[in-house]
Amino acid sequence: MSLRHALLGLLAQGPASGYDLTRAFDGGIGQYAWQAGHSRIYPELGKMAEAGLVVVDETGPRGRKSYALTDEGRTELRRWMLHWPERTAVRDETVLRMFLVQSLEPDDARRLLEGIAEHCAAELAKLRPVMDEVDAEHDPREPVPFGRLAGEYGLRQYEAVHGWALWSLERMGATVPG
Amino acid sequence: MSLRHALLGLLAQGPASGYDLTRAFDGGIGQYAWQAGHSRIYPELGKMAEAGLVVVDETGPRGRKSYALTDEGRTELRRWMLHWPERTAVRDETVLRMFLVQSLEPDDARRLLEGIAEHCAAELAKLRPVMDEVDAEHDPREPVPFGRLAGEYGLRQYEAVHGWALWSLERMGATVPG
DNA sequence: AGCAACATGTAACGAGTTACATGATTTA
């Protein structure tokens, strides 16, 4: 039931409508952590309201319903964040491809690894300046801006995969570009 | 339809039964990349056989059916491995928690990050000697042992998350002393 | 003889995606 907790976590930043939350999944969370479309989000918000985890705190034009966390919701979010199950749910197509690299012919494997390395380098080139800008604009006496920790995670993730792809190419006996 | 491709990739190493494949998901693939139980694997193998991607190459005791890749299956695996969609499917509870760290009170966030750092350190302490042993036993003139690249990925992944948790603690500690 | 491991399947349910469906408000 991670969608529920993703929504609780997003609402912890402040009230939002189903529409707002749907757009939040277009960003980093949807790319790296969890995906959901509006057709799943609206019914889930309904159930969460029934369960007392959220309330409609405001209605706006076009039938907009803004949801806010209740104390119960915040408690449930905290419970979920602090206590991890033994084995957490992971489903990642990219990692699956990494596991299966060695099922390809060496030439194909090399091409794939080169593609991964290039992709990571490109993403790093996009993400690094964004994070640098966030840091430059941030007063160090204020709390860390929301999303900065997640952004750093993304950065380190791409660096790790990039390094892994180059290491793998070298290990396979390819001429490593760069 | 990644389960299908996970199965194709596993069968690329050699023929296996549904039972064998089910156990394969208990290992690294199930922990880091994709999960599936036997109740999903058996019907999928049936459909893949219908589609001509695999064939039953051998039957054994207890109704055991060993499946082998066909040329079509190998072609489909290769196609999937080399053609990445723009956005790949990811669903990772741990990363979701990382994204939501900042929805916690600073004290809770710190406790969570410390837990993550400890967990990564423990996993590294387990995984590193295993990989070192694989390397020590491996003749460098032979192809890289199957799973070694995936293992290296796991290693670098844990290192990255470990570093991220420590960085985050430092970054948070600067703003809220305690 | 009894137990563990091997081995396969189905059914009910939960979770997510895609497609279908509708309408209001703002902006050019």
Added chain:
DNA sequence: TAAATCATGTAACTCGTTACATGTTGCT
């Protein structure tokens, strides 16, 4: 006034989990 965006919802389908269900083989 037309288009883009805001805004919500349902239905059919796919994929995965948990529970139900059954039977065989090898080992001690």
